[in-house]
Amino acid sequence: xxxxxxxxxxxxxxxxxxxxxxxxxxxxxxxxxxxxxxxxxxxxxxxxxxxxxxxxxxxxxxxxxxxxxxxxxxxxxxxxxxxxxxxxxxxxxxxxxxxxxxxxx
Numbered sequence: 001x002x003x004x005x006x007x008x009x010x011x012x013x014x015x016x017x018x019x020x021x022x023x024x025x026x027x028x029x030x031x032x033x034x035x036x037x038x039x040x041x042x043x044x045x046x047x048x049x050x051x052x053x054x055x056x057x058x059x060x061x062x063x064x065x066x067x068x069x070x071x072x073x074x075x076x077x078x079x080x081x082x083x084x085x086x087x088x089x090x091x092x093x094x095x096x097x098x099x100x101x102x103x104x105x
Contacts, residue, residue: 026056027079028093030071037085041065041078048085057081057092061104073097080104 029035034053038045042065051057058081065078070090077089077099094100 026058029055029057029087030091030093033071033091035087035091037081037087038078039084039086041086043068045086051087057087059092059094059101062089062099062101063104 029051032053035051035055036043037048037051039048040046041063044066057079059079060082061080062077063080063086064076065086066088067074067076068088068090070088072090072093075088075090075097078086079089079092079101080086
């Protein structure tokens with residue numbers, strides 16, 4: 001029975017970690033904007049897709065790139081929202097004028 005208790009504890013910890021990962025912070029895109037997603041940190045990079053109105057995005061990491069003006073100011077910070085997908089931080093409500101995530105390598 002002691003083995004069952006340890007197994008239950010491990011299973012509970014794994015479940016808790018999975019719930020934390022699913023609940024990762026997502027940031028809202030500025031209201032009224034369909035946001036272009038680029039393959040790199042600038043408008044000269046290939047358009048990957050367009051996010052619909054009311055979208056939220058995760059920020060995996062951030063890197064400097066082209067300077068862009070948007071509803072949340074002018075910045076050269078670009079947010080990596082998925083592998084090979086970047087959006088300008090000027091369109092994402094992070095609550096900060098600076099970096100809120102690690103720098104992309």
